[in-house]
Amino acid sequence: MQFPFETHLRVTYRDVDMQRVVHNSHYLQYAEIGRIEYLRARGMTYQEVVQRFNLEMVLAESHCYYKVPAHFDDDLTVRVGIFDIGRSSFKVGYEIYRKATDDQIAIIRTNHVCVNRETFKPVRIPAEVRKFFENDEIEFKET
Amino acid sequence: MQFPFETHLRVTYRDVDMQRVVHNSHYLQYAEIGRIEYLRARGMTYQEVVQRFNLEMVLAESHCYYKVPAHFDDDLTVRVGIFDIGRSSFKVGYEIYRKATDDQIAIIRTNHVCVNRETFKPVRIPAEVRKFFENDEIEFKET
Amino acid sequence: MQFPFETHLRVTYRDVDMQRVVHNSHYLQYAEIGRIEYLRARGMTYQEVVQRFNLEMVLAESHCYYKVPAHFDDDLTVRVGIFDIGRSSFKVGYEIYRKATDDQIAIIRTNHVCVNRETFKPVRIPAEVRKFFENDEIEFKET
Amino acid sequence: MQFPFETHLRVTYRDVDMQRVVHNSHYLQYAEIGRIEYLRARGMTYQEVVQRFNLEMVLAESHCYYKVPAHFDDDLTVRVGIFDIGRSSFKVGYEIYRKATDDQIAIIRTNHVCVNRETFKPVRIPAEVRKFFENDEIEFKET
Numbered sequence: 001m002q003f004p005f006e007t008h009l010r011v012t013y014r015d016v017d018m019q020r021v022v023h024n025s026h027y028l029q030y031a032e033i034g035r036i037e038y039l040r041a042r043g044m045t046y047q048e049v050v051q052r053f054n055l056e057m058v059l060a061e062s063h064c065y066y067k068v069p070a071h072f073d074d075d076l077t078v079r080v081g082i083f084d085i086g087r088s089s090f091k092v093g094y095e096i097y098r099k100a101t102d103d104q105i106a107i108i109r110t111n112h113v114c115v116n117r118e119t120f121k122p123v124r125i126p127a128e129v130r131k132f133f134e135n136d137e138i139e140f141k142e143t
Numbered sequence: 144m145q146f147p148f149e150t151h152l153r154v155t156y157r158d159v160d161m162q163r164v165v166h167n168s169h170y171l172q173y174a175e176i177g178r179i180e181y182l183r184a185r186g187m188t189y190q191e192v193v194q195r196f197n198l199e200m201v202l203a204e205s206h207c208y209y210k211v212p213a214h215f216d217d218d219l220t221v222r223v224g225i226f227d228i229g230r231s232s233f234k235v236g237y238e239i240y241r242k243a244t245d246d247q248i249a250i251i252r253t254n255h256v257c258v259n260r261e262t263f264k265p266v267r268i269p270a271e272v273r274k275f276f277e278n279d280e281i282e283f284k285e286t
Numbered sequence: 287m288q289f290p291f292e293t294h295l296r297v298t299y300r301d302v303d304m305q306r307v308v309h310n311s312h313y314l315q316y317a318e319i320g321r322i323e324y325l326r327a328r329g330m331t332y333q334e335v336v337q338r339f340n341l342e343m344v345l346a347e348s349h350c351y352y353k354v355p356a357h358f359d360d361d362l363t364v365r366v367g368i369f370d371i372g373r374s375s376f377k378v379g380y381e382i383y384r385k386a387t388d389d390q391i392a393i394i395r396t397n398h399v400c401v402n403r404e405t406f407k408p409v410r411i412p413a414e415v416r417k418f419f420e421n422d423e424i425e426f427k428e429t
Numbered sequence: 430m431q432f433p434f435e436t437h438l439r440v441t442y443r444d445v446d447m448q449r450v451v452h453n454s455h456y457l458q459y460a461e462i463g464r465i466e467y468l469r470a471r472g473m474t475y476q477e478v479v480q481r482f483n484l485e486m487v488l489a490e491s492h493c494y495y496k497v498p499a500h501f502d503d504d505l506t507v508r509v510g511i512f513d514i515g516r517s518s519f520k521v522g523y524e525i526y527r528k529a530t531d532d533q534i535a536i537i538r539t540n541h542v543c544v545n546r547e548t549f550k551p552v553r554i555p556a557e558v559r560k561f562f563e564n565d566e567i568e569f570k571e572t
Binding site for chain 2 (some may be wrong): 019024025026029046056058059060061063064065088100115
């Protein structure tokens with residue numbers, strides 16, 4: 001797959017469990033870091049999105065495939081792309097790689113809905129955001 | 144769905160994020176607590192499984208549907224059942240409810256593979272474990 | 287030391303690190319659970335304190351002595367008492383024990399200040415809270 | 430204070446709590462990141478220290494002063510220095526700053542003991558490590 005954006009992070013000591021591998025719950029945090037850095041790279045921090053458009057991009061669903069474990073101190077690459085862009089919903093696809101070995105660590109999908117911050121009712125994806133989402137649209141295969 | 148086991152937990156302050164709801168990554172920890180308490184209730188702690196059979200039940204995949212947010216101090220019920228029991232693989236299905244309102248908070252599935260602790264090669268589900276897994280088999284619908 | 291309150295918790299899988307012991311940062315969460323359960327036992331949840339008195343009990347300082355490591359699945363007892371009760375500030379002392387062995391796991395102190403939720407200026411400890419704090423006052427030695 | 434080393438990190442969404450500030454327990458993780466990056470900068474990753482010298486640098490005590498809250502997406506600077514270098518024990522001092530405003534967020538101290546990985550008995554700080562610790566010794570005031 002071709003991903004329009006990538007960011008890097010290092011596995012911290014606290015993320016690693018008794019099996020000496022990254023605990024499964026942390027990959028959702030790595031995806032979140034990828035998503036937030038993606039927005040920043042497109043010129044809008046998550047807080048700016050929230051404040052300018054009075055919305056939150058709530059998480060409706062997440063799906064993780066754990067391929068190969070990541071370890072303490074690994075340098076990881078998180079690749080990010082957008083797909084299934086609807087009226088108020090969109091999906092984000094991620095692949096996480098270990099830089100040193102190019103191992104594919106995890107494939108992740110998160111489904112989001114833009115909702116009004118007060119009413120929690122779905123609202124349209126703001127036109128400015130939709131523009132770069134459409135630019136960064138990928139074909140995403142989960143397995 | 145009929146679940147053969149349930150356990151209870153309270154949302155801690157640290158689990159809650161800026162949106163005043165449980166952060167998505169913590170539901171995987173709640174599922175883990177459900178899974179571990181299920182094993183204990185069937186007479187075998189996770190550590191006993193690991194040591195007696197020299198295996199780990201590694202996580203291959205996770206799937207979460209976030210239905211309604213949970214909040215700080217909520218009492219949650221985690222229901223647990225087993226499905227798709229193969230030679231070395233099995234799936235665990237969970238539903239998380241808020242006790243006070245009976246709201247369905249999340250539906251979760253985790254796929255596991257029993258692997259040898261040294262070689263990481265798949266090994267059969269131990270007969271003793273298979274016995275109670277088969278007793279606790281459910282039909283699981285993810286949506 | 288004599289503690290007026292205690293609560294119990296079980297170490298979850300995710301709390302344990304590569305050294306197979308509870309990661310140091312989680313003891314602050316265990317203290318927090320102790321503090322919140324203490325308030326509940328005295329008839330006031332933390333959320334009720336916040337809403338009725340329009341204040342937060344912010345954390346100004348924490349001190350942990352790590353005595354003996356806790357492990358996955360340990361049943362822990364968290365003992366809680368109050369000391370150094372000032373006009374708007376107070377300290378909470380904790381001892382954490384492993385139930386099975388009565389090992390002392392950690393000694394913790396947290397210093398708090400009651401502040402107005404909007405202005406963040408220090409405010410008096412509410413009279414109702416002060417009453418049970420004074421009832422539960424302990425002599426606390428940190429080592 | 431003069432610190433011989435500093436590293437940078439960004440506050441992730443998951444680190445922030447209901448009060449919209451970094452949850453107190455995460456500062457210990459930020460200190461840990463500072464300590465591990467310090468070792469790497471001196472030419473030895475933590476894993477290399479563990480394996481070459483067959484020891485762990487266990488945490489005996491931690492002390493945090495929370496000065497001003499950090500928020501989501503803040504760029505933080507973690508400054509690191511060493512003090513009270515004994516035969517097998519040493520202390521690490523940290524100051525955390527917000528880059529944008531130069532606010533002092535937290536002052537942290539962690540006390541460590543080098544122990545043999547199997548026996549958990551205290552062992553001397555390895556000569557090679559002592560050399561750079563002594564080079565990076567600071568006067569550390571906690572308040």
